[in-house]
Amino acid sequence: MRTWLTERFGVTVPLVGAPMAGVGAGRLAAAVSAAGALGMIGVPPAAGGSWIAEQAEIAGAGGRPYGIGLMAWVLRDGTDQLGAVLDARPALVSVSFGPYAEYVEPLRAAGITVVTQAGTTREAIDAERAGVDAVVARGGEGGGHGRADVATLPLLQGVLDAVRIPVLAAGGLAGARGLAAVLAAGAAGGWAGTAFMACEESELPEGAVGRLLAAGEDATAYGRVFDVAQRLDWPVEYGGRALRNAYFDRWAGREDELAADERAQAELADARKAGDYDTAYIYTGAGVGLIRERLPAASVVAGFAEAEGLLRRFC
Incomplete structure (x- = not known):
């Protein structure tokens, strides 16, 4: 080739x-x-x-x-x-x-x-x-x-x-x-x-690898939730695709509220340290279902x- x-x-x-x-x-x-x-x-x-x-x-x-x-x-x-x-x-x-x-x-x-x-x-x-x-x-x-x-x-x-x-x-x-x-x-x-x-x-941490390998082809979602929660200055036109989880579902469509919620910001930061991927993010693409x-x-x-x-x- x-x-x-x-x-x-x-x-x-x-x-x-x-x-x-x-x-x-x-x-x-x-x-x-x-x-x-x-x-x-x-x-x-x-x-x-x-x-x-x-x-x-x-x-x-x-x-x-x-x-x-x-x-x-x-x-x-x-x-x-x-x-x-x-x-x-x-x-x-x-x-x-x-x-x-x-x-x-x-x-x-x-x-x-x-x-x-x-x-x-x-x-x-x-x-x-x-x-x-x-x-x-x-x-x-x-x-x-x-x-x-x-x-x-x-x-x-x-x-x-x-x-x-x-x-x-x-x-x-x-x-x-x-x-x-x-x-x-x-x-x-x-x-x-x-x-x-x-x-x-x-x-990638071991816990995140396990989540990744278990994910199906429809497991990802796209949006700005995790960036807003971290107060990152990503240009708004560039969202992120990640494994969908409970935190994303709770805040998707409520990004303005999330931007002012300090508890939610701290929750995500704590989850990342603890390896809690019901809250913390794992950025990955739509091909994740093929990774086994x-x-x-x-x-x-x-x-x-x-x-x-x-x-x-x-x-």
């Missing part, structure tokens, strides 16, 4: 392990890259430059290319995250969710490939104009934060028709069939997070690699 992604980074599987803050750090990124795909570090909003440097050293220890994912709305507040990423010089940086355009040229000038995630065709067109090297067409099925305006397949078709730069497809890709589908449509590769959440190398085992990242990448055989068989 030869695409822009495999040629650019010397990987054997046209797949990126999506950056997942709080789940995918240096160890998972290194394992994904060692298996032949491109692993990424997800940088949490509160992470400092020293954390990035530490995780980048782990991710790059094996000599394979890796990437780092940044949130644009965090960078605007004067954090040292960008400087740390420039110092680390990963092969790929994703900077998304907010005013990202000003960071494209400094990253590219450092020899780093830059992508951004787009949830609409208009966002993809804007990304091409901003000078990114490739765009991630991220459909509403994707886990964690992003738009839910358009599903992955119609979004991918629209973006492929609208831009000339390479397009990666994200949202609902849980294995070989999903990867084969987007490659057949013309994507340069897949962008998958949920498939790696239960990996042995992930940072805790595997090493190498096994997950090998599963995705079977897309080549599917393409030969059906295309």
Whole structure:
């Protein structure tokens, strides 16, 4: 399977392990890259430059290319995250969710490939104009934060028709069939997070892994409940997809009340510390129902690699 992604980074599987803050750090990124795909570090909003440097050293220890994912709305507040990423010089940086355009040229000038995630065709067109090297067409099925305006397949078709730069497809890709589908449509590769959440190398707590593996295909919900409860400054257009739980159901549609409720804020914070996932969140995508085992990242990448055989068989 030869695409822009495999040629650019010397990987054997046209797949990126999506950056997942709080789940995918240096160890998972290194394992994904060692298996032949491109692993990424997800940088949490509160992470400092020293954390990035530490995780980048782990991710790059094996000599394979890796990437780092940044949130644009965090960078605007004067954090040292960008400087740390420039110092680390990963092969790929994703900077998304907010005013990202000003960071494209400094990253590219450092020899780093830059992508951004787009949830609409208009966002993809804007990304091409901003000078990114490739765009991630991220459909509403994707886990964690992003738009839910358009599903992955119609979004991918629209973006492929609208831009000339390479397009990666994200949202609902849980294995070989999903990867084969987007490659057949013309994507340069897949962008998958949920498939790696239960990996042995992930940072996800044991209790959350159990919930993840038990979840069905209809187990997720999309909204801003958990961001509002934490008083996080996420742009309102980027909600989050997570496992539905009692806390989400109680507050969905009542976000204005939640924003003023200090008890509810404390309840969520306490639940996160205690590992109470009836209240605490587990961000994950619509493909969660296809994840049934805790595997090493190498096994997950090998599963995705079977897309080549599917393409030969059906295309």
